[in-house]
Amino acid sequence: MPPDSKSDVLKGTLEMLVLHSLTLQPMHGYAIVQHIRGLTEDALHVEAGSLYPALERLEKKGWVTAKWQTSPTGRNARYYSITASGRKQLGKEVSAYERAIWAVERVLRGT
C-alpha cells in the first residue's frame, strides 16, 4: 500500500514533529502517534508506515537513541529519546520551517 498523498505534505516536517515530541519526554512509537494526534485534535494523522522508517533514519543520523524499557502498562516497549545533536537539528529545522511559513504567508496575503 503506497503512503497516501495527504501525508506527503508531512514528509519534510514529520522528522521535525517527532524530534519536537521527544523533547517533552522519551516515548515509544505508538505514543508519538497518539501525542501528535492529540495535540492537533486528529487533524494530523501520522501513519505508522511513515513513522517507523522516519525513526529509523533519525536513529541512524544519531539524533535519537532508543532503548527497551517497561511501559506504565507493564509491557516492554522501545523508547526513543532525543540526543544533543538531535536538539540542535530540531532548532535548525524549526527556524527553517518558520522562515518558510513566513514567506508563504507573505505570498498568500499578497500585500
Next chain:
Amino acid sequence: MSFLDALRYRLRAFSRSGAREREIADEMQHHLDLEAGAARSTPGPAAESDLRQEARRRFGNVTYVTEERRMISGVATIDALRQDVRFVSRLLRRRAGFAVVTVATIALGIAAATSIFSVADAVLFRPLAFPNADALITVWLTRAQWKKIPGLSKRWNHGEISLPAFRQWRARQTSFTDVAVWDATSAIVGESTSPQEMLVGRASASLFPVLGIQPEIGAWFTASEDVAAGAHVAVVSHETWDAQFGGDPRVLGRIVEINGIRHTIIGVAPKGLSLDRGPTSIAFWLPAAQDTANANDNSSFPFEAIGRLKPRVSLRSASVEASLLLRDVPADSRIDGAMLARLHDDQTRSVRGPLLILLVASGLLLLIACINVATLLMGEAVGREHELSTRTALGAGRGRLLRQLLTESIFLAGIGGTLGAGLAVIATRLIVRSAPPTIPGLNDVRVDGRVLIVALAAAVVTGVLFGLVPALSLIRTGARSPIATTRASLRGRERAQRTFIACEVALSMVLLVAAALLVRSFSKLSSIGFEPTKLFVATLQFPRPVFADSSTVRAIDAEVEQRLRASPRVIAVGSTTTPPFSNGSSSTNFQVEGRSLSLGSPLPTANRRTTTPSFFATAGIPLVSGRFYTDDDRAGGPLVVVVSRALAEREWPGESAIGKRIRFAGQWRTVVGVAGDIETERPSSDFPETVYTPLAQLMLRSAPSVIVRVQSDADDVADELRRAVRDVGSNVSVYRIDSMQGLVGEAFADDRLRTVLISLFAMIAALLAAIGTYGVASTTASRRTREMAIRVAVGATSGSIARLIVGGAAKSVAVGAVIGVGLALLGGRALVPYLYGVGTGDPRVYAGVAIFLGLSTLAATWMPARRATRVRLVETLSSD
C-alpha cells in the same frame, strides 16, 4: 558526538543484524497490540480477530514498513552479503573438486610470478641507492689475450687497475666529473692481544664525491690525506660503528689499530654503504695511497675503478677515451683497452640472464595457469548448461545469471589470488634463503604491497575475463531452447577447450624441456672428480716471519698433519695450496721439453697445486697412470711432477705422459704420474688442467691448507681439528674450517636454485596441463554420452570406446607438443650459457619429455574414458 553515534549504530547493525531484525519485529508487534487495545475500547465489533484486523488496517503495510526499516538500517545489505557467502559455500560444497583445482591453479600461478618478480625487482630493476646513479660507471681493463686462457677467460674484460695507472688516467681524462678507485682486503684490526679479522676498504679520496655521498658524521678523507705520507685516518662503517662503538658520536678521534698501524677515526660512513649491494661488509675505509704494498707498484692491479660520467657525455665516447688512456700500462703489455659499464649493469651482469629466464618461466607458468582456469570454467559451464537454460526458461533474468557466474569466478580468483599472495611471501623467503649470497640486492628482496596489489588485480582480471567468455556463451545459449542447442554449443566449447589444451601443452613443453636440460646439466656439473663428503678444509695461519724459510713451514705442516692423523675420528690428512672450491687459484705458464718456443703463441698454462703425498688419497683423486709422489721425493732428489689427465691429453695426445719433462718456476721436472681430473670451482668449460708438485720440493709462496677426511660429519669435528692444531704450538693457528660439501654446495648454489625453480615450475605446468586434458576428456565424454551408449548397445567394445575418448584428447596434446618442441628449440638458446655438457637439442631430453607427456595424457584421460565405457543406453536416453 553524532559521528560516534552513527558509527555505533552501524556497528550494532553489523554485529547483531539478527537481533536488530527481531527488535524491529518486536516493536511492530508492540505497536499493533496497542492499536488493537485502542480499538477494543471503542464501541463496535469486539471479536479478537476483528480487532487485530482493524489494528493492521490502521497501521498500514507491516511487511512494507519492516522492509523499509531493514533497508535504512543496513540489515538488508548484510543480508545480501550473507546470501553471497551462502551461495559461495554452497558452490564450494557442491563442486569442491572444481573449486579447489581452480583456486590452486590461480594460487600457484600468482605465487610463482609474484615471488620471482619480487626477486627480479629488487635485484635488477630497483635503482641504486646513490644520487643520480645512472651516471656511475665502472671501468675495467681488458686483456684480449686472456680470452683463450682457461681460468682467466672469464676475467679478460674485468681487469682491475693499479694505483699509478689510476693517477695518470685521472690527471688526463675528461669524460668524467671525477674518477675513483677502491678495493677490499682482510686485515687484522685491534690490539695484538685481541686481534680481529675484518674487511678493510682502501679508497681514493675521490670515492665519496664520485658516489655522491657524505659521511653520516665527521668527514671523509681529503686529497691531502690520501698520500703516502698522509695522516693515518680511517672512516668507520655505520654498522661497525654500531657494533663496536655503540653508535657513540664521540668515536671521532678514537684510535684504531689496523694491521699494526694506529689510525684516527675521522668519520662514519652512511648506513648500508655497499658498492656491490651485498650486506655492508667493509668495516673501515683507509686512504688508498697509504696502502704501502700497492701504492707505487705498477704491476699490482688490485683496485676497482669507478667514475661519474659528465652530463651529455656518452658511454661510448667515454669508453674510447678510457681505452686510449689506460692502454699504455708499462708493467703489463697485455692490457689493450678498457671496458666501461653502468654500475648497476655491471653488478647485475652475472645474474641478469638467469633471472630473466626465471622471470620468463614464471610468466609462462602464470599464462598456463590462466589458460587452465579458462579451460576449467569452460568445462564447468558444460555441466551447468542444463541448469542455467532451465532457469532462463523459467524466467531468471540474464543479468542475474551473468552476475552470479561472474561473482563465482571473481570469488574463486580472489581466494586464489589471496592464497597465491600468501604463498608468494613464503616462496620469496625460501628463494632468498637458498640463493647464493653473492647475488646483489638480495637483502632488499621483499614482496611489497605494490607487487601484491598487481598480483591480486591480475587474479581478479583473469577471473573476470575468463569467467566472462563462458558466462556470455551460456547466457546466449540459455536464451534459446535448452534441449535443442545443448549439444551444438557443447561442440563449440569443446573446440575452444581443445585449443586451450594445445596452448597449455605447448607452453609446458617449453618449461619441461628447459627443466630436463638443466637437470641433466646439473647432474653432469656436480660430478667433480672427488668425494666432498666428510672432507674438511682447515686454512692455517702461520706467523709471518716463517715464510722466509720454507723448511719451517714444511716442518710445521708435517707436525700438524701428524697431530691430526692421531685424532681418532680422522681417516686421512693431506696438505695442499689453493684447495678446491676455496676461491683461490694459482696458475703457471710451463714449457714442454723438446718443443720450440715461438714468439707468437703464448706458453701453455695450468693450475698449480703444491701438496703433500697424502693429498691425493685424502681427497680421493684416482691415479690414472704412473705413480703419485711419495715421501721419498724430497728436496735435493730428482724433481718430479704429477699432471692431471686433461693436461696429459692436451700436451701428449695419444702417448704416455710418464717420463716427459716440463719446466715451470725456473725448474725442469719429470712427470711421474697422471691424476684423475677434478673440478676446483664451478666449471664453465672442461676440467682445468693442473700440475701437482710435492711440497717438499718447492719454495712456498702461500701457506698450505690441510684437508682432513673424517669418519662422521658431526658438528664438533671443527672443534676437534682446532684443538689438534693448537697443540702444535709454534704460533700456528686455524684461520677457518670449512666442510668441502658446504664449499661445493656454495659453488653450485645458483645452478641448483635455477634448476630447482625451473623444475618446480615445469612440474606445476605439467600438472596443470594434465588437469586441463582431464577437463577436455570429460567434456568429450559427456557430450558424446548418448553416442557412446548407442555404440555400446550395438556391440562396441569398451576398449574402442576408451580409445575414442583418449584419442580425442591425445590429438590436442600431440598438436601442442609439436608446437612446444618448436618453441623449446627456439627458446632453448637462451639457456646455452647455463648448460654444461648437454646440447639444447639433446634428443634424449626431448624423447623423455614426450614420453612423460604421453603418460600424463593417458593418466588424465583414464577416468573419463572409463566413465564413458560404463554408460547404459536406457539410463542415458531417459535422462534427457
